[in-house]
Amino acid sequence: MEVIVVDNYDKLSKKAFEIVKESIINKPNANLGLATGSTPLGLYKEMVKEFENSKTSYKNVKTFNLDEYIGLSQDNEQSYFKFMRNNLFDYIDIDFENTYIPFGTASNVENECVRYNTILEENIVDLQVLGIGVNGHIGFNEPGSLFYEGVHVVKLDERTRNDNARFFESKNQVPTSAITMGIKNILSCKKILLLASGKAKAKAIYEMIHGDILETMPASALRVHPNVVIIVDKEAASLL
Ligand code: F6R
DSSP: OEEEEESSHHHHHHHHHHHHHHHHHHOTTOEEEEOOSSTTHHHHHHHHHHHHHHOOOOTTOEEEESEEETTOOTTSTTSHHHHHHHHTGGGSOOOGGGEEOOOTTOSSHHHHHHHHHHHHHHSOOSEEEEOOOTTOOBTTBOTTOOTTOOSEEEEOOHHHHHHHGGGSSSGGGSOSEEEEOOHHHHHTSSEEEEEEOSGGGHHHHHHHHHSOOOTTSGGGGGGGOSOEEEEEETTTTTTO
C-alpha cells in the first residue's frame, strides 16, 4: 500500500485527480470505478474544472459505481444515480450509456446483483476510487462482510445510516438496504485509490493499515491487493 499524506482536503482532491487523469491519459477507454459520498466530491470538481479548461475527454471512458440504495429510483435526489449526474456526469462528455450503477428499484434485487456482477466480470475496472466509512466499510461492505463475495444485497449498519442521514430530511428516510460491489469485486480492480479526510476517519485508516486483516474491518482486505494508493489528509492520518 502506498500512503500519501497531504495537508488538507483541497490537496487530497488535486492529488486524486492527478492519478485519475493519468489513468485516462494512459488509456482513453479506461474503466473507472467510482464512489459517492462527501469524500470524492472535490475530485469530481477537479475533473469538471479540468474538463472545462483542457477537455480531457471521457467519451470512451466507462464508469462503474460501487453501490446504490434499494428503494430509491433514479430520479430520487438521494439516489446515487442522481448524485453522479449532479456532481459529475452532467458536466463532462461521458456517454450516459457507458455509466453503470445498480438499479435500486429492480423488481428482483437478486437478479440485479447477478446482472451487475456479470457487467463487472466483463469489464475489469482499471482504477477504483473508494471512500471509507467510520466503521471501515468500503462500498457498502459493512463489518462482517465476507471477503469472497461479489455484488450482493446488504443491510445497512445503523452507524452508516446515521452518518448518511445528513443527506436526507430525516434518518427514517435513509434506506435500510443497498446493492453493493462485494470485496471480491473491489479486489479484482487493477488499481485502487482510497481517499479519506477528517479526524472521524483516523481510527479506520489506522486499523486498515496496521490492524489485523479481518472481516470486522472490511478495508483491511485491501492489504492483499498489489496496487493500492491511499491519500489521506493530516487529520485522517493523525493516528498513523
Ligand atoms: C459510497 C460508498 C461509501 C462511502 C463511505 C464514506 O459510494 O460506497 O463506502 O465511500 O461511506 O462516505 P463519505 O465520503 O461521505 O464519508
